[in-house]
Amino acid sequence: MSWHVSEQLVTSYVTGELQGARAASVEAHVMTCVLCRSAVNAEIPPERLQGIWRAVEDEVDAPRRSWAERVLTSFGMSESDARLVSVAPSLHASWVLSLAAVLGFAVWASNARSGGATLFLILAPIVPVLAVGGSYGRGIDPTFEVSVASPYPTMRLVLLRSTAVVAVSGALALVASFFVPTGGDAAAWLLPCLALLSITLVVARWFTLPIAAAGVAACYALPLLAALVNDRDVSRLLLSASLQWAALALVVGSFVLLTHDPMIRSALRRNG
Amino acid sequence: MSTAATVSEVRRRFGRTQALDGATFEIGTGVTGLLGPNGAGKTTLLRILATVAAPDSGAVSVFGRDPSVASQRVEIRRRLGYLPQDPGFQRGFSVFEFIDYVAILKERTDRQQRHGEVRRVIAAVDLTSVSGKRVRALSGGMRRRAALAASLLGEPQFLVLDEPTAGLDPEQRLRFRELVSRAGEGRAVLLSTHQTEDVAALCQDVVVLDKGRVLFQGTPSSLAAVGDGRVWLADERVSSAELVWRTGEGRFRHLGTPPVGAELVEPTLEDGYLLLVGRFDEEAAA
Numbered sequence: 010m011s012w013h014v015s016e017q018l019v020t021s022y023v024t025g026e027l028q029g030a031r032a033a034s035v036e037a038h039v040m041t042c043v044l045c046r047s048a049v050n051a052e053i054p055p056e057r058l059q060g061i062w063r064a065v066e067d068e069v070d071a072p073r074r075s076w077a078e079r080v081l082t083s084f085g086m087s088e089s090d091a092r093l094v095s096v097a098p099s100l101h102a103s104w105v106l107s108l109a110a111v112l113g114f115a116v117w118a119s120n121a122r123s124g125g126a127t128l129f130l131i132l133a134p135i136v137p138v139l140a141v142g143g144s145y146g147r148g149i150d151p152t153f154e155v156s157v158a159s160p161y162p163t164m165r166l167v168l169l170r171s172t173a174v175v176a177v178s179g180a181l182a183l184v185a186s187f188f189v190p191t192g193g194d195a196a197a198w199l200l201p202c203l204a205l206l207s208i209t210l211v212v213a214r215w216f217t218l219p220i221a222a223a224g225v226a227a228c229y230a231l232p233l234l235a236a237l238v239n240d241r242d243v244s245r246l247l248l249s250a251s252l253q254w255a256a257l258a259l260v261v262g263s264f265v266l267l268t269h270d271p272m273i274r275s276a277l278r279r280n281g
Numbered sequence: 282m283s284t285a286a287t288v289s290e291v292r293r294r295f296g297r298t299q300a301l302d303g304a305t306f307e308i309g310t311g312v313t314g315l316l317g318p319n320g321a322g323k324t325t326l327l328r329i330l331a332t333v334a335a336p337d338s339g340a341v342s343v344f345g346r347d348p349s350v351a352s353q354r355v356e357i358r359r360r361l362g363y364l365p366q367d368p369g370f371q372r373g374f375s376v377f378e379f380i381d382y383v384a385i386l387k388e389r390t391d392r393q394q395r396h397g398e399v400r401r402v403i404a405a406v407d408l409t410s411v412s413g414k415r416v417r418a419l420s421g422g423m424r425r426r427a428a429l430a431a432s433l434l435g436e437p438q439f440l441v442l443d444e445p446t447a448g449l450d451p452e453q454r455l456r457f458r459e460l461v462s463r464a465g466e467g468r469a470v471l472l473s474t475h476q477t478e479d480v481a482a483l484c485q486d487v488v489v490l491d492k493g494r495v496l497f498q499g500t501p502s503s504l505a506a507v508g509d510g511r512v513w514l515a516d517e518r519v520s521s522a523e524l525v526w527r528t529g530e531g532r533f534r535h536l537g538t539p540p541v542g543a544e545l546v547e548p549t550l551e552d553g554y555l556l557l558v559g560r561f562d563e564e565a566a567a
Contacts, residue, residue, distance in 0.1 A: 063393060063397065064393075066396070066400065067392070067393055067396050070377050070396055070399075070400065070412070070413075071396075072375070072377065072378040072381055073378070087390070088392060089385040089389075089390050089392075092381075092382060092385055093382070093385055093386070096371045096382070101372070150369075151369030151370055151371055151372070152368075152369050152370070152371060152379075152382070152383070152386075153369070154328075154333055154363075154365040154367075154368070154369070155363065155365065155368065155369075155383055155386065155431065156386050157332075157333045158331045158332055158333050158358060158361060158363040158365075159358055159383070159386035159387050159388075160355050160358040160359045160386075160387065160388050161385070161386040161387070161388060162355075271351075
């Protein structure tokens with residue numbers, strides 16, 4: 010080694026003032042020269058070195074971000090909230106595929122016989138409701154017990170996860186509705202769906218979310234399916250303006266109830 | 282010893298089972314052991330103290346806060362570390378990811394600080410070498426340690442541990458004792474276990490629960506003293522004893538009313554516990 014980095018060069022290198030070829034030359038030398046490496050080490054403030062190491066460790070340890078997390082953060086959700094939401098079981102591929110299969114069956118059945126759109130109109134609104142039921146609760150979320158004992162507001166977690174799973178399952182149902190021969194009424198399930206979701210969140214104040222969702226879905230779908238099996242004309246009811254108005258009234262009523270709930274207000278106020 | 286939590290006349294029923302039937306006791310700083318046979322109501326009591334469940338009646342207070350009031354419940358949770366009996370893990374999560382997830386639930390939003398804290402608790406339970414491995418691919422003991430690490434996040438003032446040593450090998454159990462003993466310095470730890478050795482080694486106070494009621498609260502030595510004059514060794518099995526087993530030395534250790542001239546020995550905490558909760562007469566009558 011014919012030369013060593015001068016004290017002045019070391020200082021400019023450490024402070025970042027040295028640029029381009031000269032910085033690269035010093036760096037190449039420091040990599041191979043123990044003496045100059047010690048000089049550089051001595052010049053770096055310990056807290057800066059610690060900060061660099063912490064940042065390196067942070068990058069190495071950083072949890073892998075799932076597709077759901079990436080989508081959620083791209084919509085402006087904080088990294089930590091996105092983490093909590095993305096693990097919702099009903100955002101897992103298996104759940105999404107199951108819901109898609111149910112909708113696929115409903116679409117197939119709708120096209121298989123005349124007036125078959127009725128089955129789709131019964132099933133489409135309950136798909137997002139079931140997805141919400143599968144987003145949080147004992148026996149659904151493996152870390153349920155720990156999450157309940159944590160200070161993170163349960164209602165906030167429920168609302169965030171519900172919004173995410175409704176977005177995914179609702180989008181699936183919306184796409185499916187384009188393949189259903191409803192004669193221009195393909196979106197007739199949307200308001201009933203919103204009404205069922207709002208009622209589920211209201212009922213979840215007294216029951217667990219999975220039970221609330223299953224109960225609301227069953228109360229809505231079972232009588233309609235029974236009528237359909239008995240060859241009653243259910244489609245007229247499902248496409249009627251009165252059902253849409255009733256659904257709208259339920260949405261507004263539930264919204265008023267929910268927004269006056271102190272737990273929900275506190276969950277919505279929270280930042281981050 | 283300042284009071285961290287009080288449980289007063291707490292009752293909780295599940296269907297036809299009375300899990301807690303008027304349990305009353307206090308938990309101070311230091312490590313308190315909770316002993317009791319299966320079905321004694323230990324897990325129900327721990328879940329109530331961890332604010333996961335509510336009692337049907339009675340009063341609970343943690344750091345002077347009432348868990349039945351929402352705002353006070355959150356304050357308790359901010360100072361609480363909880364290891365459930367059967368901790369679950371998110372599918373596909375590594376040890377680091379799982380503990381990081383719990384740290385977010387514990388309101389650690391600053392990523393770099395949170396990761397530093399996650400690394401600290403992983404090192405505390407000696408899992409640094411497997412922190413990138415999937416939790417579900419680890420052994421039962423390692424999974425238990427990962428869950429324990431999550432409960433230690435943020436150095437909680439009140440640590441509630443439900444059978445933390447289940448599935449740990451002897452070396453891990455010793456390490457666990459060191460950890461819990463440190464956690465109990467100036468803070469409160471409630472430790473539910475079937476391992477009387479852990480209680481003897483760690484706890485300053487013991488609560489014995491049976492059929493939902495508190496049978497005993499006191500120091501480990503006073504629990505052992507329940508067996509004073511009721512534990513003896515003999516070369517032959519004495520059938521009138523309530524419980525007899527052969528020791529490693531080939532002699533028979535007896536619990537119960539000793540015969541005249543029996544070689545009485547110092548009772549252990551386990552002897553005292555067995556004599557306290559033993560329903561040998563009921564079993565014999567059955």
